Amino acid sequence: MHQPAIPHLAAADPDIAQLVEGEAARQFEKVRLIASENYVSTAVLEATGSVLTNKYSEGYAGKRYYEGQQFIDQVETLAIERAKAVFGVDHANVQPYSGSPANLAVYLALAAPGDTVMGMALPAGGHLTHGWSVSATGKWFRAVQYGVRKDTGRVDMDEVRDLARAERPKLIFCGGTAIPRTIDFPAFAEIAAEVGAVLVADIAHIAGLVAGGAHPSPVGHAQIISTTTHKTLRGPRGAMLMSDAEHAKALDKAVFPGLQGGPHNHTTAGIAVALAEAARPEFREYAAGVVANAKALAEALTARGFDLVSGGTDNHLILMDVTGKGTAGKPLAKALDRAGIELNYNTVPFDPRKPFDPSGLRLGTGAITTRGLGTEQMPQIAEWIDRTATAANDGDETAIATIAAEVKELLSAYPMPGWA
Ligand SMILES: Cc1ncc(COP(=O)(O)O)c(C=O)c1O
Numbered sequence: 001m002h003q004p005a006i007p008h009l010a011a012a013d014p015d016i017a018q019l020v021e022g023e024a025a026r027q028f029e030k031v032r033l034i035a036s037e038n039y040v041s042t043a044v045l046e047a048t049g050s051v052l053t054n055k056y057s058e059g060y061a062g063k064r065y066y067e068g069q070q071f072i073d074q075v076e077t078l079a080i081e082r083a084k085a086v087f088g089v090d091h092a093n094v095q096p097y098s099g100s101p102a103n104l105a106v107y108l109a110l111a112a113p114g115d116t117v118m119g120m121a122l123p124a125g126g127h128l129t130h131g132w133s134v135s136a137t138g139k140w141f142r143a144v145q146y147g148v149r150k151d152t153g154r155v156d157m158d159e160v161r162d163l164a165r166a167e168r169p170k171l172i173f174c175g176g177t178a179i180p181r182t183i184d185f186p187a188f189a190e191i192a193a194e195v196g197a198v199l200v201a202d203i204a205h206i207a208g209l210v211a212g213g214a215h216p217s218p219v220g221h222a223q224i225i226s227t228t229t230h231k232t233l234r235g236p237r238g239a240m241l242m243s244d245a246e247h248a249k250a251l252d253k254a255v256f257p258g259l260q261g262g263p264h265n266h267t268t269a270g271i272a273v274a275l276a277e278a279a280r281p282e283f284r285e286y287a288a289g290v291v292a293n294a295k296a297l298a299e300a301l302t303a304r305g306f307d308l309v310s311g312g313t314d315n316h317l318i319l320m321d322v323t324g325k326g327t328a329g330k331p332l333a334k335a336l337d338r339a340g341i342e343l344n345y346n347t348v349p350f351d352p353r354k355p356f357d358p359s360g361l362r363l364g365t366g367a368i369t370t371r372g373l374g375t376e377q378m379p380q381i382a383e384w385i386d387r388t389a390t391a392a393n394d395g396d397e398t399a400i401a402t403i404a405a406e407v408k409e410l411l412s413a414y415p416m417p418g419w420a
Contacts, residue, residue, distance in 0.1 A: 003042055003420040004049070028416045029408045031381060032371075033343040035205065035317045035364025036177070038234045039371065040270070041277060041417050048236045048270035056262045060252065066262075075269050082275035083240055086211050088219050091248035093241045094271055095255050095263040099204045099228035102239035102255075103129035103173075104136065106200055106224055109247070109254035111170045113140045118164060118197070119173035120155070121145035123347045123355070125319070127202060130173040144169060148349045153310035155179075157187050164195045174222070175202035178346055178362050180313040185221035198247070200224045204239075206315055208232025208366065211278040212287020215315055223247055232290060232316055232366045235274025238267040286369060290316045293365040296375035300382030309348050309360070318363040321348045325389045329358045335392035336361075339400045340407030341384060372414045380410070 002024040010017040027039070040048075052075065058065040061073040061080075076094060083092035096102035111117060117137070119130025124147035128135040131143025144167045149156045164172060172195075174188040185201060192199035201218035207227040209215035218225055225242040229235035241251050256263075277283060291314070298312045301320065309319040322332050329345030336343060347353075348360035368381075384403050391399035 001420050003418055004046060005420075024419050028419045029340060029411060031341045031384075031407055031411065032367040033341060033363040033365070033381075035344075035362050035366065036228075036231045037364075038208075038231060038366045039417050040230075040234055040236060040274065043277070044234075044236055044270045044273045045418055047273045048266050050266055050269060052266040052269050053264070055265050057265060058256060058262045060256070072265050072268075075265060075272060076263070079268050079272035079275065082272055082279065083242060086275050086278050087225070087242055088217065089225065089242040090245040091243045091251070093252055093255050094238070094268050095260060096239035096241060097260060097264060097267075098237060099127075099202075099226065099239045100129050101259055102226045102228075102241050103127070103200075103202065105241060105251060105254040105259050106171065106226060107137060107141065108258045109250040110198055110224075111141060114142060115171075116142045116144060116167050116169045117171045117173070118144050118146065118167065118169035120176045120179075121147050122177075123351060124148045124176075124349050125178040126173070126176040127204070130176065130202065148310075150350055153349060154181050155184070157184065157191070160188070161191050161194075164191050164197065168195050169197050171200055172197045173200045173202055174218075175204070175206070177205060178317065178319050179205070180308070180310050180315060180317045180319050182215060182314040183218075185216060185218040189221035198223050200226060202226045204228040205231050205317065205364075208234055208278065208283075209287050209290065209315055212284045212290075214284075214287035214291045224251070229271045229274060232287070232364075233274060233278060234286075234366070234370065236267050236270035238264070238271050240271070289374065290365050290369045292375050293369050293373065293378055294318060296378035297363065297365060297381060300379040301385065304382055304386040306382075306386075316364045316366050319346060319348060320361055320363070321359050322361055322389065323359050325386075326393050327389055328353060329360045330356075332389055332392060333361060335400060336385065336388050338397075338404065339384060339388040339391075340404040341381070341388065371411070371416060377410070 056066045057072045061077050079094040080092045120126025122132040132138045146160045172192045199222040201222035206215045229238040294313045307321045333345040343363050346360045346362035347358040351359050353359050
């Protein structure tokens with residue numbers, strides 16, 4: 001049953017209540033390996049489901065365009081102060097609705113349409129909003145893109161330097177959405193300084209690892225840090241922009257009134273709660289556990305013949321090419337979903353296949369670590385993935401159903417926040 005219970009919703013709208021319960025049960029029964037997802041705590045759920053959603057508060061604490069901010073100002077100020085303490089930054093803005101608008105606010109603050117900007121190409125592991133052609137950021141700016149080396153699967157800092165010297169971008173984005181390796185913030189900072197660019201570290205995926213000391217911090221290297229709050233940081237759907245003192249005003253103006261209206265105060269409260277959780281010693285253990293699980297899973301998958309981009313992982317994320325298993329990303333992701341293992345199909349660098357039917361799978365250990373699974377369970381998960389690949393190739397749905405039952409049985413021993 002969903003926790004907190006939803007009796008009023010069940011009475012007022014049984015259709016939606018039933019769907020919420022269905023989703024909660026699904027999350028309880030599946031090995032959730034989507035690298036951008038997690039389970040928030042019940043405290044975060046309560047904050048995001050609170051009356052704070054009723055309130056409008058355009059502006060910033062002490063300078064609002066609506067009355068009645070006695071409590072909202074305090075909520076937002078707490079979230080800001082906690083973000084500053086957790087990440088060690090001069091400035092934090094907790095209002096961006098999500099990661100994409102947060103990144104758009106960076107462009108609005110520091111660049112003009114047509115300016116040259118630089119980021120990692122989407123097929124190499126970058127995010128759409130780092131200048132990819134179909135995104136507004138690729139349409140409205142002159143985006144140049146770097147990738148990874150074919151032989152190592154890692155960012156080629158020589159390519160980044162050469163491209164930056166040749167193109168002299170205003171902004172350089174580092175970070176991305178399918179990068180299994182540590183981001184070398186000092187090296188990016190050196191290149192940005194040389195060409196006079198502002199370095200933006202998009203730590204959406206690794207924010208929880210940075211907060212928990214399991215990935216180097218971009219603070220002191222990147223002038224601007226963008227992050228979502230809902231991946232390894234384990235907060236509600238939302239985002240934050242952080243910066244040095246110099247860029248604080250421009251970022252705030254870009255978020256409001258530049259791009260957004262009223263902040264989502266219930267989300268801000270949830271972010272504040274998640275940040276308080278991230279400041280606790282247990283969160284350092286969690287972050288270390290996420291990385292340990294990813295490394296153990298990577299090892300077990302490699303031992304079973306899966307081909308991992310870059311040969312492994314330093315963080316929460318694994319990217320692998322499943323061509324060698326006689327299949328492709330999409331059919332295997334769908335078979336795994338039927339087997340109770342949820343992940344996403346993904347392009348791999350230099351993928352000869354199309355983005356909607358690519359060669360790879362992306363996996364992450366943020367959610368299963370929250371659930372309490374440890375390194376001792378990772379070989380079992382790798383075995384299920386391997387067995388599902390064989391079963392799917394053979395069209396053996398009975399074998400897939402057997403795996404789903406085994407998954408459900410294992411997970412029944414691991415409590416899930418949001419479920420009682
Ligand atoms: C690196 C990175 N930046 C930004 C975003 C965008 O976040 P959102 O989906 O909240 O707009 C994502 C989302 O996956 C991401 O991985």
